[in-house]
Amino acid sequence: MRWSSLFASQAAVSSALIATTLFTLSASAQDRTTEQGEAQITDPNQECTPYSYAPVTAALAANQFPPIWTIATILPNDTNAQAKYQSIQSQIPNIQPNGSPASTSTGDFSGFSYPSSDPDCWWTFDQCTTPKLAGLPPDLAGVPEPNTLGYGFDDGPNCSHNAFYDFLSQNNQKATMFYIGSNVMDWPFEAQRALADGHEICVHTWSHKYTTTLTNDEVFAEFYYSTLSMEAIKLVVGVTPTCWRPPYGDVDDRVRAIAHALGLRTIIWQYDSNDWREGFNNVTAADVDQNYEYLIARAQNGTYATAGTIMLTHELNNFTMSEAMKFYTQLKAAFKYLVPMGVATNQTQPYVETNYSLPSFDQYISGTTTVTGAVPAATAGSSSSTGSGSSSGKTHSTGAASRALFDGLGILAAGAAFIGFSVKLLA
Template sequence: MILSHQLFLVVACFVQACFSLMTPSDFERINGMLAPEAYSSTSVPFPAWLAQLANRTDWPAAKPPFIQTPGLDINSGIPSNPLHSLRLDQDMACFSQCSFDCNNCLGPNDIAACPQLLQTFDDGPTAATPALLDYLRQKRQLTSFFIIGTQVLSFPDTLRAERRAGHFIGSHTWTHPYLPSLSNQDIAAELQWTTWVINVTAGVVPRYFRPPYGGLDDRVRAIAERMGLTPIVWAHDTNDWQMVGGTRTENQTLADVQSWINASSTGIMLEHDQAPITVNTGMKIRDMVGAQMYVAPACKSLTAPWYN
């Protein structure tokens, strides 16, 4: 686990009650109208307990350092899968193991299936996220956000608004690297700093994470498990991020969604709240698939806690 017993007692006072399914009345009770200033960017404090633990007084700007915490062992018993790159045409090592991005292999605890087509959003918070939050508020709709740690430093109040509205918050690493290419220590660092910034900013300790690019193998799983994190991946990739660079159109994205609706209407979808174009398309996708009765962890168990 990331947190020692003593450190857990410090952060536990920030952790609010977990939610599973919520009724419209529950949603209205905790949400309310969010004024524009609720999304303004303010600084994220660096608490004294973290300064003592990490022996520093500021958040990492880029690559985070690994901080050894009591009881955390990321070496013994961890699979010795070789490091491999995202360039599969040059390095095929990942095909020798249960790798999600290489061969769609799912571990026993990985979450990808869902009883309905379910939206999930990666790479926020961003300047585009408040528009999505306002739309979801109008629809009385909860969704799932997978958070990049460094983005929280730029948009902390947007993360707080997500939490205030009752949305599910999961980890998406500190800098969005391809985890199988990193050392054990660097994988752990990406996860631990994201947990800490989410806790300090939103008052929860994430229990689930999404590996960038779907970079998930048995070594990454084992390290994440020791840090109290369960993987959530996807069954359908909208590739909506390609619209930002103009290599994919909105009509192509919506056509894919319609084909999934026609085929089975089940499974977790990968989307992004990284830009206005992906957010606007995400709103249209929600109108296509209708009301979402789940958040990502509930796809496996309605009683599963969202946070540690």
């Protein structure tokens, strides 16, 4: 849900609250009109104060997108989406959605009858990653390079991620960021920062639902309005990703076929940090620590001597980002290489656009962690420029010493921005 929509009926209260917050946060005004200015903000409360970005405001006003944080459907006036959907329908297998409508949020498939033979390669059923439908490539669950961790984070862009992204920049560490379309619309400059810092951006759908429970046109719309044409990621960041990760890992051959028809590679994982579960169902911070430590121990005992792996981690909240920073040094020591998914698989052309490239695996491990490209069109200009070159040599002066750790009380206040949907984002 977008804050402007949430408070639409309480404009006066909202304006007063925002004005008071901004006044008390800082005596000097912060630049909320560019990606660079947004990246300088050191207070997570202010990071999570809503702001306006003209292209998003205009697109929403023109009804060019489904409502934020709702299951996407093809808009009745969107002839381009309708034509694209018609063009791929012949590639979609006759597989019915799984479960009931309630499963879209809860993942409760207890009343759903499904053959034990797993005919549709349903990951939620038995973690199947090799499609049974001819013509579909296997999911990327591990990486081919030995002693390598495919490094990435789900559920971004998080509004208070500056300290985390600063940490990655200070370590010259790039990652794959799986962005939710609705989050991109809510926090566009935060999304732009990922590209500016040299990270790889992949799709995590529009509203973060169990995709196998959706109808064909809903699955299509969850992809389409996240990335294709001039949709969310393209509109805001200027690039069209070619990779995606299913929320909760919930994917089958029907969903894979739709993703494949739209040019999206499916990326899963082999290990779950369970950082997203902390505080729910009796999962504690110590439990998450043990999951990290288990992966580290396996790396140390030679488990990945012939091929690397992927662990599920998140940009979801203060805890998940803090855990990533806490265990970064140990992961670096246990694995020879920590690299984005595209780098690990030599996907040097990560986007449909040809003006931006990732380094190959050999280039990355030799020290070339970014490859200079042209500034994407959506981020060029005075309102959101990322500077000359896409990411090479780009740094943010951020006061690292004061931002190495999150302010616990501050982040709790910032987390209020996510009440109403953060509980939904469980993977």
